[in-house]
Amino acid sequence: MSITEKPLQRRQFLRGALLAAVFIPATGMLASCVGGGGSTTAPGGTVSAKNPFGMAAKSTVDAVIFKGGYGIDYATFAGKIVEKTQVGSTVKVTAATNIAQTLQPRFVGGNPPDVIDNSGANLIGINTIRAQLEDLTPVIEAKNLEGKVIKDTLYAGVIEPGTFDGKFVQLNYVLTVYAMWYSASLFETNGWTVPTTYDEALALGAKAKAQGKYLFGWGKEAATYYQTMAIGSAIKEGGDEVRLALENLKEGCWSLKPIQDVFTGLKKIIDAGYMQPGGAGTQFTAAQAQWSNDEKFILYPSGGWIENEMKTQTKAGFKMTGAPELTVTTGSKLPQKALHSTAGEGYIVPSQGKNVAGGKEFLRAMLSHDAAVNFAKTTFSSTIVKGTIPADGFGSTALVSQVKLLEGAGSDVFSWNFVDLYGLNTDQLVVWNTFLQGDSSVAQLTSGLQSISDKVRNDSSVKKVTVT
Template identity: 35%
Template sequence: MGSSSARTNEGPGHEGTGDEGLRRRDLIRRSAALGLVAVPAMGLLSACATGGGGGNDKETKAPGGPKSEKNPLGVAKGAPLEAFIFKGGLGDQYAKDAEADYKATYGADVKHTGTQQVGPKLTPRFAGGNPPDVIDNSGADHLDMNKLSTQGQLQDLAALLDAPSMDDPAKKVRDTIHPSTVEKGTHGDTFDVLYYAFTIYGTWYSRKLLADKGWTYPRTLSEMVTLCGEIKKAGIAPWTYAGKFPYYVHFNLFAQIAKIGGMEKWIAIDNLEPNAWTSNDAVKEVVEHYEELAAKKYFLEGSQGLTHIQSQTAWNKGKAVFIPNGSWVENEAAPTTPADFGMAVGALFDGTGDKMPHGTLRAEPSEPYIVASKGRNPAGGMELLRIMLSRKHAQNFAKKVKSLTCVMDATEGMTLSPGLASASEVFKAAGDNLISLQLQEWYPALTDEKIGGLTGQLLAGELKAADWIRKTQAECDKVARDDSVTKFKRTA
């Protein structure tokens, strides 16, 4: 997963003051209607630079067909559509199902590509001026959306938001989706990324394993360390992680810092402010916690060489008790998950003098869909998204991938799978105490390559916490000084 300068109010997670804070509190209260949503976090390794584009030109291609009540976006009948969909933990069948409805409605051919290499395959096409119409820009090798937006390559999706919803023409699309979806997908003043889902991040475990061993999910960081000692004595590794992609650990590590230190101090980190890492006591507490886990060898031996799939498989086989991940893990790990596993997720741990209460959770929009402004059929690309935002396809998504979309109330009355039911429980328990972070979205090369490399060394016992903090601050300072990197800013 990125975003334009002066972007503010980036999702839930901070109680602002005055009207800002009231708006955020109202937004989170409305979250309860969602129940929960899940999907993979947007890919996190930096994609290759995008070429082409017209600088800051925001000019977009006009829709090509007549508009009507049933065709509010003006899709030309028979106009072919090309879709590039990330085929990772969620697969791509849900998108094919929506494409089938598009094809039936408009009598048009739909070319579908499911891939895990969105960036490498599409960077030259954007540079050449012939991108596909709609793209699920997720996975490790995703496109740099910040650059695409700055270059005017992304379609302004305001028309989609203001179009009537598929289920109730009296309601606009914007009124059927979780409000943080709009906040998250806005670059500057332009909404040009639709985050189709909502991910719950946290520490995942097997209810059955904990129950069989008589262990209780810890409330605090210190209780976690104590439990890790008991787990290790039982001959099981307390933790595993995707060592080849150590940014997975950041899903927990970064959020844990925000919980203990408060969102105001985390926002300073998102905004690349000087000394934001080094002057934050919560950073020291959390990073030293991970240093202690490494020093006591509480990570499964060999984890540093595992992919996300390999680490999840080891976890499913009972070789490790805990794993940091997002709510897409239930679907992604399904092939190796025992029927009685009882997949569950726990909220963030309490530390010392926390600014946010027990039960605080990282939960935010994810799975970014974009429409290419210079594609052949941008109107069709937006229409496919409108179809996907219908109750029919939101429920289909939940059934097929054990995750929910940003469509509020879509899964009401449905029976949820174990992992999704657990995620729903912690989501509802968190109430207003939700954390949304931007550093990994805005600066993926920084977090996933630079800081990720440091985290890998930390967990392997090769780097002390103090050195991790100092070097992380230095890497952030480099980006802050680099005029070639577009900067973003949030206030809440």
């Protein structure tokens, strides 16, 4: 099978999601496979315009939401909408920080939640459960709470990332822009220029060290943020050849020259002493606070969720701003302004849930205008729903900078999915923590990552997805 990239749709979605919104004022395997896709509406549910999935009257919706950078308040908000529109219903929103560990017993036991935000470092590899998930096409074909067909209110290209073998099983709710984040005010004060290459970053590290600061830092659960940055850099440097080799788990993919050049550039920074030590023993939000509140290091690679995640631990006047990920040379195949961006926070509805219709109704509420505006306003991030962000980004410098990043990238926007698809992040964290703390070489980093990819590629029990 293959997933065919659709450049025009992806470009329209990724570029348009924030860019167009500026001009619109705000008004291993789990359970053995279960047959998926057959809708199992709760007994007694009556289908109507106000209840398109036949959610049973006075029923309960069990929602498990990853508690990360976006928190869970936005999901609670959506739950209240369900309770209001489906009078007598109850939505139970439960936070989880380790989705796979928390929910594996429930999948095995045949009693998964009705709807899940499958996100975070320890998400469930979607490839292991996709046969057990509902087709979400009826959700986007239904009318939203404002009476409009949902798919007509979404940015183009949002369905493809969650579609496997022609089945749409994962609704990616949040538009995520990946960048290298910094304090514009700190850079202005010191007269620093944001680096565009690894050599420039190395030179900036020396300037930061002279001011008693480090260039980079990390926390143990987020060590692979540097993998994300490295892959983004390598794709910009080497183009689709790099992306497709990684996506398809090709033999020797981590040894491609653009990847090796990026690893070498990062290793120089580590060996020069510009990476704040101790990250492998530091909880990731504590490490991030060392950046956003204490300014102990000056650059941090992350997704657009970072502002909301650190909103109570950010120094006043910090002016959080994103910059494109580094390249190795000035002659990279994609321009330096090219951007890694995609829809994230993957929502799924298990077919064995007790209230499948309720799970879909929860997603319908989340895709309403009110819920999408609430998300953008409270998390400083955009959903896949159009027309929810004002020109001032609700006062967020980070959100405004995401718009500028997308505008600067134009059509040069890319992404990849193999890490989440095969659930590789947990194993990769070990390799990256060792590398970032200076205890392994580029060769050892490469060998460790290749071993993880090879294990999946050579496992005949894992169904592979070929990306072209």
